[in-house]
Amino acid sequence: MNLILLFEDDFVAPARARLNDRRYRHIRAVQQPREGDTLKVGLLNGATGHARVLRVDDLCIELETCLDQPPPAALPLTLVMALPRPKMLKRTLETIAAMGVKKLCLIHSYRVDKSYWSSPLLAEDAIREHLLLGLEQAGDTLLPEVSLHKRFKPFAEDELPSIATNTRALVAHPYEAAGCPVATLEPTTLAIGPEGGFIRYEVEKLQQAGLTPIHVGSRILRVETAVPVLLARLFPPL
Template identity: 80%
Template sequence: MNLILLFEDDFIAPGIVRLSDRRYSHIHAVHKPAVGEELKVGLLNGLTGSARVLKLDDQSIELETRLEQQPPPALPLTLILALPRPKMLKRTLQTIATMGVKKLCLINSYRVDKSYWSTPLLSDEALREQLLLGLEQAGDTTLPQVTLHKRFKPFVEDELPMIAANTRALVAHPYEASACPPAAQAPTTLAIGPEGGFIRYEIEKLQQAGLAPIHVGQRILRVETAVPVLLARLFPPL
């Protein structure tokens, strides 16, 4: 936990927070601060800064906060991701939050097992939990927006063209594709398929929506590997 995320309901007085949940347990076990020491904190969807320890006991910690800095800049990206299997979804959600993705569309695909859409990990609370872990790792505070699209064709035909308009619109595909373009801080729409990739019909529909196929070499990558590799290739370090 490189940043302790704070929520509005943590405040017990102006500038003063009390924590007694997972965050307190982490602070108590890992940071082991003394009264008067400072910790790195940030307000969810707000500023970052520091907090001085006022009180610490076996049940809770009280902090005096000073929030003055902007969080790291977001990637100018909308990520279109075929729904991964649940175990991989948890890691991928944390990764995208850590790397600065703020708009994620989880979509259906021929190779996405129908059972994946029934996972409890798609509940608002479960999605939020994984995204918060990614933000804590990165020292970020801005929660990504996640939308679910269970029908491939309506999404690609009715919504994707507007999302992709006036952006660098790309779909990761290892076959019949151009090399990944150089890094640029440009508005981008990127689609990444499921394990085994998008089928030909889906690639054709994505191309009709304006997305150009790209690859990052001859090696076939798992989704959880492809996501950070592509983001690192497409955008300069922030």
């Protein structure tokens, strides 16, 4: 935990927060602060800064906060991703949050098992939990927006064209594709397929929506590996 994320209901007075949950247990066990020590904190969807430890005991920790810094810059990206296996979804949510993605569209695909859509990991609270872990890792506060799209064709035909308009619109596809473009900070729409990739019909639909197929080499990568590789190639360090 490189940043302690605070929520509005943690505050018992202006600039004074009290924690007694997972964050408190982590601080007590790992950071082991004493009264007067400072910790790095941030308000969810707000500023970052530091907090001075006012009190720490067996029940809670109280912090005096100073939130005076902006969070890290976000990637100018809408990530469109075929729903991965539940185990992989957890890691991927944490990765995209840590890397600065702020808009994620999870979509269906021919090679996505329909049972994945029944996973409890798609519950709003479960998605939020893993996004928060990613933010804590990266020292960020801005929670990504995640939307679910269970039907590929309506999304590709009715929603994706407007998402991709006026962006660098790309689909990661290892076959019949151009090399990955150079890193820039221009607004980007990026689609990443499931294990095994998008089928030809889906690639054609994505192209009709304005997306251009690209690749990052001849190696076939798992989704959890492809996501950070592609983001690192498409955007300069922020």
